[in-house]
Amino acid sequence: MEAKFIPYSKKLLKGEELKLESIRHYQFMETRRSVREFSKEQISMEVIDNIIMAASTAPSGANKQPWMFCVVTDAELKSKIRVAAEKEEYESYNGRMPQEWLNDLSYLGTDWHKPFLEDAPALIIVFKKSYDLENDIKKNNYYVSESVGLACGFLLQAIHQCGLVALTHTPSPMNFLCSLLNRPVNEKPFLLIPIGYPAVDVKVPDIKRKEKNAIITYY
Numbered sequence: 001m002e003a004k005f006i007p008y009s010k011k012l013l014k015g016e017e018l019k020l021e022s023i024r025h026y027q028f029m030e031t032r033r034s035v036r037e038f039s040k041e042q043i044s045m046e047v048i049d050n051i052i053m054a055a056s057t058a059p060s061g062a063n064k065q066p067w068m069f070c071v072v073t074d075a076e077l078k079s080k081i082r083v084a085a086e087k088e089e090y091e092s093y094n095g096r097m098p099q100e101w102l103n104d105l106s107y108l109g110t111d112w113h114k115p116f117l118e119d120a121p122a123l124i125i126v127f128k129k130s131y132d133l134e135n136d137i138k139k140n141n142y143y144v145s146e147s148v149g150l151a152c153g154f155l156l157q158a159i160h161q162c163g164l165v166a167l168t169h170t171p172s173p174m175n176f177l178c179s180l181l182n183r184p185v186n187e188k189p190f191l192l193i194p195i196g197y198p199a200v201d202v203k204v205p206d207i208k209r210k211e212k213n214a215i216i217t218y219y
């Protein structure tokens with residue numbers, strides 16, 4: 001396809017206004033936390049759709065947008081997902097995960113029980129498409145994990161912007177999601193993200209984020 005360019009413009013910030021905006025945004029993002037206990041309060045499908053459409057504005061290799069977002073609100077299907085995830089997680093916590101990993105997780109207080117898979121009003125299950133299938137013909141995608149990771153970051157940001165909470169969950173292995181959700185062969189599960197309102201009086205682990213000098217190197 002031939003390259004075609006269109007004008008691009010956006011509001012530019014300078015000086016003090018730019019500085020204040022960068023501080024405001026950092027302070028807002030600093031309040032985002034992964035939450036593991038959800039209220040059963042519903043959220044509208046329109047809100048979920050808009051959050052996902054915001055996620056899908058992420059950049060992707062050759063603009064292939066190699067993602068599929070599956071939204072599960074059906075109680076019976078959420079229950080099936082919980083049963084299958086807990087079966088895998090039980091095995092992981094009782095033998096599959098090495099002691100170092102279990103030690104690294106201990107301060108989060110996680111275990112194989114996953115009630116949030118039923119409590120959260122919606123589960124967004126993100127699939128990555130290692131290739132596209134057009135009339136049974138394989139079409140390459142590029143930088144698929146990077147692209148889908150970026151879209152998930154945008155998704156978490158949109159959820160936070162809307163005042164909702166989420167968990168970045170990775171039941172391992174996640175293959176059971178392909179059959180439960182009847183996905184085509186070119187889609188592989190990437191992340192399972194419950195979304196909703198936090199449970200009343202929810203608590204989160206007392207974690208610290210790394211200091212500036214531990215994460216930025218200047219040249």
Ligand code: IYR
Pocket residue numbers: 089105108110111112169170171172
């Ligand atoms: N998938 C497990 C274990 C787990 C792994 C990591 I790395 C975490 O940051 C948190 C949990 C679970 O969801 O409990």
